[in-house]
Amino acid sequence: NAGVTQTPKFRILKIGQSMTLQCTQDMNHNYMYWYRQDPGMGLKLIYYSVGAGITDKGEVPNGYNVSRSTTEDFPLRLELAAPSQTSVYFCASSYPRGDQPQHFGDGTRLSIL
Amino acid sequence: DQQVKQNSPSLSVQEGRISILNCDYTNSMFDYFLWYKKYPAEGPTFLISISSIKDKNEDGRFTVFLNKSAKHLSLHIVPSQPGDSAVYFCAAKGVRRETSGSRLTFGEGTQLTVNP
Numbered sequence: 529n530a531g532v533t534q535t536p537k538f539r540i541l542k543i544g545q546s547m548t549l550q551c552t553q554d555m556n557h558n559y560m561y562w563y564r565q566d567p568g569m570g571l572k573l574i575y576y577s578v579g580a581g582i583t584d585k586g587e588v589p590n591g592y593n594v595s596r597s598t599t600e601d602f603p604l605r606l607e608l609a610a611p612s613q614t615s616v617y618f619c620a621s622s623y624p625r626g627d628q629p630q631h632f633g634d635g636t637r638l639s640i641l
Numbered sequence: 642d643q644q645v646k647q648n649s650p651s652l653s654v655q656e657g658r659i660s661i662l663n664c665d666y667t668n669s670m671f672d673y674f675l676w677y678k679k680y681p682a683e684g685p686t687f688l689i690s691i692s693s694i695k696d697k698n699e700d701g702r703f704t705v706f707l708n709k710s711a712k713h714l715s716l717h718i719v720p721s722q723p724g725d726s727a728v729y730f731c732a733a734k735g736v737r738r739e740t741s742g743s744r745l746t747f748g749e750g751t752q753l754t755v756n757p
Contacts, residue, residue: 559743568749570645570647570747572747573744586744622743628743629675629687631687632677633684634682635682
């Protein structure tokens with residue numbers, strides 16, 4: 529029962545570097561999401577996808593890119609890391625039905641120095 | 642524009658007593674509400690939910706109450722146990738707006754501490 533798996537768990541980046549946060553799920557969920565959580569704040573939606581090949585912006589998409597080539601994987605790309613992107617990133621997935629909850633991975637803690 | 646608010650950053654209760662966590666929302670398009678529980682270094686875990694057609698949903702020690710006219714919901718935990726100590730997030734979505742991909746709007750979270 530892997531559920532939603534995120535890698536890496538921790539990462540330190542220098543300003544201007546790029547990286548990809550990986551997310552994979554084994555529940556055959558159509559919908560996938562990326563959130564960020566800053567200290568003392570709730571989770572903010574970055575991007576989401578309703579199926580392979582379909583992605584859309586959430587509340588805070590600037591500085592990020594996503595792709596969805598398969599049902600299982602939904603990577604998040606940071607092209608030019610900035611200190612404001614220091615955060616904990618959570619990936620989630622769910623079935624399409626509105627009353628179905630989202631299932632979360634354990635997060636990636638990212639520091640930009 | 643904080644559409645979902647949890648005004649209490651923290652709550653401390655004694656083991657065995659009731660814990661009441663509160664949440665307010667402003668968007669009248671929200672029609673489905675969820676509570677998530679989060680331990681340190683882990684992702685949020687779904688706890689309980691309620692549809693806007695109901696005013697109460699119960700699951701074991703956890704009960705969620707919804708007051709639509711006040712745009713307020715609360716989570717009751719009875720009896721509280723030390724293992725319940727975690728951050729609790731309230732979240733909301735507009736189920737009828739299926740094109741939104743079931744997007745969730747989260748509150749800021751309340752840290753619950755249950756003392757033995």
